[in-house]
Amino acid sequence: MENSWVVLALAGLLTLVLLSKFLHSPRRKQNLPPGPKPWPIAGNIHLLGSTPHRSLHELAKRYGDLMLLKFGLRNVLIASSPDMAREFLKTNDAIWASRPELAAGKYTAYNYCDMTWARYGPFWRQARRIYLNEIFNPKRLDSFEYIRIEERHNLISRLFALSGKPILLRDHLTRYTLTSISRTVLSGKYFSESPGQRSMVTLEKLQDMLDKWFLLNGVINIGDWIPWLAFLDLQGYVKQMKELHRNFDKFHNFVLDDHKANRGEKNFVPRDMVDVLLQQAEDPNLEVKLTTDCVKGLMQDLLAGGTDTSATTVEWAFYELLRQPKIMKKAQQELDLVISHDRWVQENDYTQLPYIESIIKETLRLHPVSTMLPPRIALEDCHVAGYDIPKGTILMVNTWSIGRNSQHWESPEQFIPERFEGKNIDVTGHHFALLPFGAGRRKCPGYSLGIRIIRATLANLLHGFSWRLPDGMSPEDISMEEIYGLTTHPKVALDVMTEPRLPNHLYK
Numbered sequence: 385m386e387n388s389w390v391v392l393a394l395a396g397l398l399t400l401v402l403l404s405k406f407l408h409s410p411r412r413k414q415n416l417p418p419g420p421k422p423w424p425i426a427g428n429i430h431l432l433g434s435t436p437h438r439s440l441h442e443l444a445k446r447y448g449d450l451m452l453l454k455f456g457l458r459n460v461l462i463a464s465s466p467d468m469a470r471e472f473l474k475t476n477d478a479i480w481a482s483r484p485e486l487a488a489g490k491y492t493a494y495n496y497c498d499m500t501w502a503r504y505g506p507f508w509r510q511a512r513r514i515y516l517n518e519i520f521n522p523k524r525l526d527s528f529e530y531i532r533i534e535e536r537h538n539l540i541s542r543l544f545a546l547s548g549k550p551i552l553l554r555d556h557l558t559r560y561t562l563t564s565i566s567r568t569v570l571s572g573k574y575f576s577e578s579p580g581q582r583s584m585v586t587l588e589k590l591q592d593m594l595d596k597w598f599l600l601n602g603v604i605n606i607g608d609w610i611p612w613l614a615f616l617d618l619q620g621y622v623k624q625m626k627e628l629h630r631n632f633d634k635f636h637n638f639v640l641d642d643h644k645a646n647r648g649e650k651n652f653v654p655r656d657m658v659d660v661l662l663q664q665a666e667d668p669n670l671e672v673k674l675t676t677d678c679v680k681g682l683m684q685d686l687l688a689g690g691t692d693t694s695a696t697t698v699e700w701a702f703y704e705l706l707r708q709p710k711i712m713k714k715a716q717q718e719l720d721l722v723i724s725h726d727r728w729v730q731e732n733d734y735t736q737l738p739y740i741e742s743i744i745k746e747t748l749r750l751h752p753v754s755t756m757l758p759p760r761i762a763l764e765d766c767h768v769a770g771y772d773i774p775k776g777t778i779l780m781v782n783t784w785s786i787g788r789n790s791q792h793w794e795s796p797e798q799f800i801p802e803r804f805e806g807k808n809i810d811v812t813g814h815h816f817a818l819l820p821f822g823a824g825r826r827k828c829p830g831y832s833l834g835i836r837i838i839r840a841t842l843a844n845l846l847h848g849f850s851w852r853l854p855d856g857m858s859p860e861d862i863s864m865e866e867i868y869g870l871t872t873h874p875k876v877a878l879d880v881m882t883e884p885r886l887p888n889h890l891y892k
């Protein structure tokens with residue numbers, strides 16, 4: 385009798401142990417998405433190559449539109465189809481509304497105190513409200529339109545003076561977006577455009593800082609994925625981030641001191657976006673205090689977000705148009721008909737220019753500047769497409785791949801603006817096969833400014849000039865290779881030649 389009690393107790397214990405093993409076994413419990421087998425320690429990082437959006441596009445053909453990879457020791461989900469993007473960025477948006485804490489956010493964005501890298505929470509919600517209500521509201525954007533017109537005219541005059549000579553299109557576009565955004569954000573130009581001018585930084589230096597910001601914010605920094613190797617900073621990225629931060633911080637301090645010194649005492653009316661941020665920082669009713677560091681972080685996002693993105697989109701559009709002169713001609717015919725040869729295109733003309741609008745959408749489809757949306761992180765466990773996704777998993781959405789999805793786009797690799805004609809396809813995150821500005825809570829807050837700049841720049845450059853390649857170069861010679869980063873650029877900057885199309889007095 386006594387023995388049988390012992391046997392029963394042991395059997396019970398064994399059952400409990402087995403049951404708990406069974407219940408806690410990750411394999412049994414979790415149905416994880418498929419993906420390539422990871423290497424020890426490095427995981428799948430070696431599969432990413434120099435253009436991860438392309439490598440992941442190829443991998444998705446094998447493993448499906450939801451894949452689980454390992455970047456070092458961390459689980460990273462890759463969503464590569466419109467349906468998957470909708471699952472994460474709409475159906476489960478609240479769970480995926482935060483960003484992971486990577487070195488770039490710590491060292492280049494005031495310890496996550498900006499908009500791009502901020503955790504989802506009260507600070508981010510408040511910053512987004514300030515951006516949308518106070519900075520990007522249509523009235524404020526209209527009030528800055530004169531800056532965009534002046535700077536666009538400066539660009540056109542510079543190109544006019546260089547007619548018939550080869551010019552590097554990229555340099556002109558970035559100079560134009562940088563000058564107009566910096567005037568909108570900071571009012572005064574805190575950089576010098578010519579060597580003789582005295583200023584805080586030169587144009588080249590500021591551009592270089594912004595280029596580095598984009599590069600360092602998009603790199604795969606080993607320490608982020610294999611944390612116990614972080615202290616070695618094997619690629620030297622963290623060192624570069626810290627140096628960049630020091631340079632930006634000096635610049636921001638100068639700008640803020642100058643703004644504070646130039647403010648009138650009473651009835652102060654903000655002249656630029658920095659003034660708006662400073663005014664907000666003084667608001668005693670703010671839910672979360674806006675520290676000086678956070679003002680600098682938010683100001684840095686405005687400068688970076690507004691400069692590179694629009695210039696790169698216009699640059700890609702020209703690459704495509706120079707490859708297909710017939711499309712360029714059709715666009716110019718639309719401009720001749722609607723605008724005629726006695727004036728420049730205004731921002732509000734865009735409703736009358738559906739073909740130009742289609743060219744922009746087609747450019748954003750094939751060349752979304754953010755080929756992979758900035759990473760998000762699961763705030764809790766969730767189930768997507770029948771899979772179990774544990775809290776803490778990182779998500780990247782491959783917008784480059786989504787724009788080439790053959791179930792949604794016919795002849796997806798070809799540049800055909802006509803596909804948008806007569807269709808009301810939105811680019812602001814409601815149509816999940818076209819996500820150049822992202823979607824859901826973290827979608828781009830600067831969309832309305834970005835799209836105004838792209839529309840007016842592209843339309844005016846096509847209206848004002850005939851474009852051709854330098855002698856000896858044919859459309860097939862244009863390289864469409866890319867350099868990957870938080871924004872993805874053409875690898876080879878293109879030389880182009882222009883001739884004016886309108887009466888001379890319009891360029892002066």
Ligand code: HEM
Pocket residue numbers: 499500501685686687689690691693694697753754757758819820821822823824825826827828829830831833834835838
């Ligand atoms: C062609 C123009 C632009 C494009 C294509 C673009 C694209 C994007 C994309 C894809 C995202 C990530 C969205 C996501 O994670 O779902 C983003 C976020 C962001 N963009 Fe833009 N953007 C543009 C213009 C601008 C402008 C003009 C500004 C500001 C002046 C700006 C500021 C930001 C900021 C601060 C974020 C981070 C939002 C967050 O994480 O909460 N962008 N943008």
